Amino acid sequence: MSFSPDRSQASEAAPVTGSAPGSASGAFAIATQGLSKRFGNRTAVDGLTIGIPAGTIAGFVGPNGAGKTTTIRLLLGLVRPNAGSATILGHPLTASPSYLPRVGALIEAPAFYPSLSGRTNLEVLARLGGYPTSRVSELLEVVELSDRARDRVGTYSLGMKQRLGVAMALLPDPDLLILDEPANGLDPLGIIGIRDLLRRVREQGKTILLSSHLLGELEQVTDWLIMLHQGKALTCGSTRDLLAQRGELVVEAGDAMQLDLVARIVSEADYVVTREDRTLHIACPATFAETLNRQAREAGATNLTIRVKEASLEQLFLALVKGDRS
Ligand SMILES: Nc1ncnc2c1ncn2[C@@H]1O[C@H](COP(=O)(O)OP(=O)(O)OP(=O)(O)O)[C@@H](O)[C@H]1O
Ligand SMILES: [Mg+2]
Known part of the structure; x- marks a missing residue:
């Protein structure tokens, strides 16, 4: 199993949303x-x-x-x-x-x-x-x-x-x-x-x-x-x-069973997942990559590639305007 962020890893802090403490x-x-x-x-x-x-x-x-x-x-x-x-x-x-x-x-x-x-x-x-x-x-x-x-x-x-x-x-x-x-x-x-x-x-x-x-x-x-x-x-x-919060994980697997397994873990975590042949696209914070990596391994999916794609500001803005607030 490999884990390769496209860009630097997401920082752990949650964003301040709408307010200054x-x-x-x-x-x-x-x-x-x-x-x-x-x-x-x-x-x-x-x-x-x-x-x-x-x-x-x-x-x-x-x-x-x-x-x-x-x-x-x-x-x-x-x-x-x-x-x-x-x-x-x-x-x-x-x-x-x-x-x-x-x-x-x-x-x-x-x-x-x-x-x-x-x-x-x-x-x-x-x-x-x-x-x-x-x-x-x-x-x-x-x-x-x-x-x-x-x-x-x-x-x-x-x-x-x-x-x-x-x-x-x-x-x-x-x-x-x-x-x-x-x-x-x-x-x-x-x-x-x-x-x-x-x-x-x-x-x-x-x-x-x-x-x-x-x-x-x-x-x-x-x-x-x-x-x-x-x-x-x-x-x-x-x-x-x-x-990082609005990133996407792209998961590729050696076989369909492993992909099903990953899709189930993702759904249980309440993130939206879309499937394209042997690839899953998961809309989630980049930090979820580590959790997914661990849970998938524990469940027996050992032949996965997980890539982190950070969102662009444009995607983030459009998602927020549509009422999809974080
Ligand atoms: N002096 C004014 N009198 C009446 N309405 C105004 C006045 N100044 C701004 N507005 C209105 O307030 C709203 C916000 O305008 P503002 O100029 O702050 O927007 P903006 O984000 O700077 O836009 P832009 O990217 O076009 O510069 C607009 O609907 C504008 O018509
Ligand atoms: Mg202006």
């Missing part, structure tokens, strides 16, 4: 409790209870209109909630002067002076915000724009403008960086550029909240994930655990 809220850069926002009859954010651990790259993912930008606007004090509460860097939402100086944000497309250079744009913004202009060169380095820093922003590509926007959000040397769709409109290389940039920023110990409707993009870069749908959090937890 109140007692641990100090460890969260952002924690919300029942946060809600209505515009007229439309509920944009609907009782959102989430926690984002400090020091992570957290992804906020959901289709158009899910409430990502509205939540970000709530967190930045740009709109007021109709209900609920939140703490940001340990301060309540209502005390925005205490936390906003430590937050850098970029909401949708950044605005610049197109006739000024990238460097001058940053210097102007630094002066306006009261931040040291001495950081401008370093930030241009971080976003890899040093060689184009003297060119007019009007001549920049979309990706360069996005990177300049991130540099702008980094001007206050924030502990929390909030980026709304930073990869919007970027080509794959541009997306990789933003991804590398975010990793460099995380290495400086900062927390990043990043929204996107591109699931594949977030799967690559986030440590933590919140899936939003119609203003509600479908799930909230470590990206790795969420994917």
Whole structure:
């Protein structure tokens, strides 16, 4: 019998689903409790209870209109909630002067002076915000724009403008960086550029909240994930655990009897199993592989191959939207 995970083994921790444990809220850069926002009859954010651990790259993912930008606007004090509460860097939402100086944000497309250079744009913004202009060169380095820093922003590509926007959000040397769709409109290389940039920023110990409707993009870069749908959090937890939870085991056996035996063990464990010739596909957490391996061996099925396939975020999202909540 062989046991060969396709990817690294699943971690054992269960995901945090939809809520931040109140007692641990100090460890969260952002924690919300029942946060809600209505515009007229439309509920944009609907009782959102989430926690984002400090020091992570957290992804906020959901289709158009899910409430990502509205939540970000709530967190930045740009709109007021109709209900609920939140703490940001340990301060309540209502005390925005205490936390906003430590937050850098970029909401949708950044605005610049197109006739000024990238460097001058940053210097102007630094002066306006009261931040040291001495950081401008370093930030241009971080976003890899040093060689184009003297060119007019009007001549920049979309990706360069996005990177300049991130540099702008980094001007206050924030502990929390909030980026709304930073990869919007970027080509794959541009997306990789933003991804590398975010990793460099995380290495400086900062927390990043990043929204996107591109699931594949977030799967690559986030440590933590919140899936939003119609203003509600479908799930909230470590990206790795969420994917492992929704994995698939592919079991191949030497003969049909052994396969029947495995199918029975799986059904008794209450997981859904589908059969294809000599192969079983089992929808279950990756951690079930070890249990299955042991139980099958004890029952006499010794000629099996079990492979672990982690779910993609897209599969996970679709399963959750269909009401198949974990
Ligand atoms: N100022 C507003 N007035 C009225 N309705 C609004 C306002 N802002 C947002 N909404 C509504 O709230 C809902 C959530 O919008 P939001 O912009 O937060 O979604 P989103 O997840 O950011 O979507 P996208 O991926 O398209 O950016 C939508 O139905 C939107 O029409
Ligand atoms: Mg939006």
